Amino acid sequence: MAEDPLERSGALASRSHRQYVSPLLEARENRKKGLMGLYARAPIPPGEVLVVWAGRIVTGAELAQVPQEPARYVVQIEEDLYLLSVGEPEPADFINHSCEPNAGLRGQIVVVSMRAIEAGEEVCIDYAMSDGSPYDEFECGCGTPSCRGRITGEDWRRPELWERYAGYFSPYLQRRIEALRGAERGRASRSGSPVGRQPQSVR
Ligand SMILES: C[S@@+](CC[C@H](N)C(=O)[O-])C[C@H]1O[C@@H](n2cnc3c(N)ncnc32)[C@H](O)[C@@H]1O
Numbered sequence: 151m152a153e154d155p156l157e158r159s160g161a162l163a164s165r166s167h168r169q170y171v172s173p174l175l176e177a178r179e180n181r182k183k184g185l186m187g188l189y190a191r192a193p194i195p196p197g198e199v200l201v202v203w204a205g206r207i208v209t210g211a212e213l214a215q216v217p218q219e220p221a222r223y224v225v226q227i228e229e230d231l232y233l234l235s236v237g238e239p240e241p242a243d244f245i246n247h248s249c250e251p252n253a254g255l256r257g258q259i260v261v262v263s264m265r266a267i268e269a270g271e272e273v274c275i276d277y278a279m280s281d282g283s284p285y286d287e288f289e290c291g292c293g294t295p296s297c298r299g300r301i302t303g304e305d306w307r308r309p310e311l312w313e314r315y316a317g318y319f320s321p322y323l324q325r326r327i328e329a330l331r332g333a334e335r336g337r338a339s340r341s342g343s344p345v346g347r348q349p350q351s352v353r
């Protein structure tokens with residue numbers, strides 16, 4: 151395989167990971183959510199880039215060939231396309247789910263803080279922001295008041311999340327949400343319900 155010119159130049163000598171993780175974060179054990187989680191080492195302002203994932207792009211059929219053990223770190227990035235982390239697990243792989251998250255997606259692979267995060271808090275996204283198929287479903291251990299219980303690849307369909315995470319869904323899911331909303335509006339206007347009723351002139 152051809153040598154990476156960036157590696158050869160030494161420009162990446164200070165970077166020990168392939169994926170980006172903010173220096174404001176550190177990996178720590180979290181047994182309630184598998185093994186590890188990512189935590190704030192210092193206060194983090196809203197809108198901070200926390201993680202940028204990298205790896206290999208695989209289709210759903212290819213993903214099905216990849217064994218689940220040892221842990222398989224993967225995120226869906228498009229219809230039938232997934233980003234698979236390769237090599238040894240890195241801190242960026244340890245972003246857990248919470249039903250009351252403090253971080254969200256900007257595009258498909260960038261994780262940003264959605265609000266100010268205190269030192270010591272675990273950084274979590276809601277996997278409904280990224281997952282549109284059943285490749286990573288589990289019983290949630292987030293323990294928040296609004297915990298959904300089981301996390302599934304269908305959670306993005308929940309209308310209550312559309313407003314809460316506006317601007318933080320992966321673009322392919324945002325497209326699906328717009329399509330669902332459009333279909334809903336069409337149904338409402340055909341049935342004459344108030345949602346879709348057009349303004350009428352009063353004579
Ligand atoms: C990308 S990994 C996150 C890192 C994982 N905690 C680890 O140590 O390998 C995703 C997996 O972590 C676990 N996980 C993440 N969030 C969780 C949560 N809220 N409750 C229970 N398990 C969780 C699930 O097993 C899920 O399939």
Ligand SMILES: [Zn+2]
Nearest residue numbers: 249290292297
């Ligand atoms: Zn939960």
